[in-house]
Each structure stands twice: as C-alpha cells, then as structure tokens.
Amino acid sequence: MYDGIDPSWPIKNKTVAGVLAIFLGGIGIHKFYLGKIGQGILYLIFFWTYIPAFVGFIEGVIYLLSNEHNFSVKHRVRPR
16 A cells, blocks of 8 residues: 655654754754755754744644654655
8 A cells, every 4th residue: 555655765753853943943953854955054044033943943843743644745754
C-alpha cells in the first residue's frame, strides 16, 4: 500500500525539527535540518528583525502538534 512517503527521502525526526524551530528558529536551524537551505539562508539574512524567531516559534509548535505522517509528506522526509 502506498502511503505517500518516498523511501528515497531523508530520515528526519519531527520532534528534533520542532525543538530546533522553537529554540533556534530565529537563525533558521530547523530549515537547514529539514534540507530547505534557501529558506534557512533567508532566515539568517533577516534574523536581526526578530521576525524569523517569531515565525520559527510558531512553526515549531505546528511541527510538534502535527501527526507523523502529515509532517513527513509535507516536508518530504521519512519518519525516524
């Protein structure tokens, strides 16, 4: 049965991504962890405005509250 998760996607943990987003989201560490390098660089460029920190906190909460399958499909990662 196909569940929408490609076996070639990297293995990532949603809890790690959520904690990184909450505590280090202002500099985009969670984006680099998930393989979204361009978005991570954008967070680094604008970290001085504190907007990425606010957005990172919200993203972290969303990551932690989402279920494993939806997180995996949305971010194209396999669950650990």
